[in-house]
Amino acid sequence: MSQLRDLAMSSKAWPFEEARKILKRYSKGAPEKGYVLFETGYGPSGLPHIGTFGEVARTTMIRRAFEVLSDIPTRLICFSDDLDGMRKVPGNVPNAESLQAHLQKPLTSVPDPFGTHDSFGAHNNAKLNSFLDTFGFEYEFISSTEYYQSGKFDEVLLRACEKYDDVMKVMLKSLREERQATYSIFLPIHPETGRVLYVPMKHVDGKNGTITFDDEDGKEFTLPVTGGNVKLQWKPDFGARWAALDVDFEMYGKDHSTNTPIYDRICEILGGKKPDHFVYELFLDExxxxxxxxxxxxxxxxxxxxxxxxxxxxxxxxxxxxxxxxxxxxxxxxxxxxxxxxxxxxxxxxxxxxxxxxxxxxxxxxxxxxDMVVPFSMLLNLASVSSAETKDAMWGFINKYAPEASPETNPGLDDAAGFAVRYYHDFVKPAKVFRAPTDQERAALADLAAALKDVDAAKAMIDKKNADMGNGEAPIETLNMADADDLQSVVFAVGKNHGFEPLRHWFTAIYEVLLGASQGPRFGGFIALYGVEETVALIEAGLNGDLG
Incomplete structure (x- = not known):
């Protein structure tokens, strides 16, 4: 283990680079709490999505790297901001009209439109847990509602009340002038309507831990900041959560990066040590x-x-x-x-x-x-030329190429065959565009078909290529027309003999004429998978214009 740890200390893999930064926080020993805390956040206004997966997966990678570097125990928490008010009714839920009366209420106070849980927030939290469990992540779930209402955040909320002016000073610098006039770090939860209020504070009593405000109708209320009577605005909530839980690491997208100094400073004002961060770039569409x-x-x-x-x-x-x-x-x-x-x-x-x-x-x-004895890209091309509708049809070809493989011994390959059929029909087939060969390409494809029909013709093709290249090789004696490498040599020789320069133009022609795509697999391997006779028939169909 010590040797592995030494190697990990110099590894250039980014999870190890990030883990070493976290380790520096505790160069003198384990933290007082007894573990290093990794956190990811989740906004339960909608269902978990691919960004949620990315954050938990990448944080897990860094956590795993840290556990190679150190014996300090670790925890990973997934924090759901489910006390947040529902700002709009989602368009993808049943009985959406029934939720209109619950706008601005905490998500855990909004009835579940699906009718399966105590609240909409609980429904989405359950989806999150199921989502993460499906992928086998090791984590602990934390509900914002539970932490605010149970008193677990009371200490940091009282400190925020006491340090209200200092925290507000940090926040006001980041706000437009019109927003500054009404902003407060505290969002009261109306004691009568249960709605999360965005109202200015008339008074904040740091000594007694209370806030005074008018609701939208001008009615004055004074509430303690503890016990779930208020929640923090999302930016102060970040920093307060770090301080309250003593978070050591959290990652987030680039769109949060300008807020990092705000989160950090609020954490420090509230008595915490700012965590290490990892800011990742955002994903882009096509x-x-x-x-x-x-x-x-x-x-x-x-x-x-x-x-x-x-x-x-x-x-x-x-x-x-x-x-x-x-x-x-x-x-x-x-x-x-x-x-x-x-x-x-x-x-x-x-x-x-x-x-x-x-x-x-x-x-x-x-x-x-x-157990993928056939690359996925080749499975896609196999699905294409064979017009396979099921993975069972794919296995008929796969077993020609790899007789020892089976769905039972190669479950990953079996899944991939099914994935390839779906992917082909949804994305490849609609985009296929076949073209007619040029005169040079037609002659070369005819020779390739002839070489595949007759091993002696194939040998002659390779011998001609060797002679033209002047490499002094003796005439080829054996050629296995079921071997992917030997078949690739035949394809290569035909291209060289017909003067394709650079040679990739020959392979591009094969793909565009025979597969209806600009890119494709290593063609010798494809022939071995699809079958020599089947490939000859494919070439002849391409030459006759029957593929388009």
Whole structure:
């Protein structure tokens, strides 16, 4: 373990870089509370989304890295801001009109329109817990309502009351002049209507821990700040929560980054030590716009899981978190194949390499073996040319290529075959555009078909390529027309013999004429998977103009 820890101290993997920063907080020993606390936040006004997954997944990666570096225990809490007032009625709930009367009430005081829980907030919290449990995250759930109402936040609320002017000074600097006139860090919960009020304070009594205000009808109230009578505005709530819980780490998106000094300073005013932060870049849709759960652009968690595994999504989340990335459906195949490439590499890597491998940060010390004997990108092309409607149809081809594979021994491959069929029909098929070959391409494709029909013709193609290149190789004696590498040599030789320069133009022609796409798989491997006779028939159909 000590050797692994030494290697982790110099690892350039970003979770280790972040974990080392946290470790510096406790270079003299474990914190007084006995553990390092990681936090993620959740706004339960809507259902969990892909950003929620990303925050918990990435925080878990850093937590896992910290546990390699240190023996100090850790906790991860997911904090739900469910005391927040419902500002508008969501458009995607049943009986939406029944919620109009509950606007501005805390989400945990709004009836559940689904009729399954005590409140709308409780319904969405349950969805969050189910969501996180599905992915196997280790976390503890905390409800804002429970912490405010039970008195667990009373100490920090009394301190906020006592330090009201200092906290307000921090906040007012960040507000427009018209907002400054009515702003207060405290949001009273109306004792009669139960609504969360956005009203200015007439008086804040730091000694007695009370606030005095007029409601919208001009009626004056004085309430204690403790016991769930008030909640804090969201920016002060960030800092107060850090102080109250002694949070050591929290990450959030770039859209929060300008607020970091505000959160930190309020935490310090309220007697806490500001946590370490990690600000990640936001995801973009296919047009380069920020993904928003409100507008529904980009890819949702359910959509990703319709076409690929959760592990491939974790892999995507691992990659360059400080770089803005497009998150559209076309990134899924690449993420799947790269994830499995890393799984295969992990098996033969030394400890240093393993600590830098994304799959360690996804799985920890329990990295599984990949059972994907066929890349996902090739499965997509197989689905395309075979017009497969089910994964069972795909297995007929897969077993030609890998007779030892089966749905039982290769469950990941079995899932991927089903994912590939769905992805092909939803995204690839509608975008397929076949073109006719040029004269040069037509001659080359005809020769490729001839070479695939006759092993002697294939040998002659390779011998001609070797002679033209002047590499002095002896004539080829054996050629296995079921082997992906040998088939790739045939494809390569045909392209060279027909003067494609650079050679990628030959492969582009194959993809555009035969597959209706500008990119494709390693074609020798594809022939081995699809079948030589089937590929010959595909080429002849392309030459006859029957594919478009």
């Amino acid at each position: 047009d380069g716009h920020k993904i928003s759960k409100t507008s529904g652009n980009g890819v949702s968690i359910d959509e990703w899981l319709t076409y690929a595994s959760a592990e491939s999504l974790s892999y995507f989340m691992y990659q360059k978190p400080k770089t803005a990335k497009r998150m559209h459906f076309d990134v899924i195949p690449k993420a799947v194949d790269e994830y499995h490439q890393q799984l295969r590499a992990y098996a033969s890597q030394d400890e240093t390499q393993r600590l830098n491998n994304p799959v360690f940060h996804i799985h920890g010390h329990n990295v599984p073996a990949s």
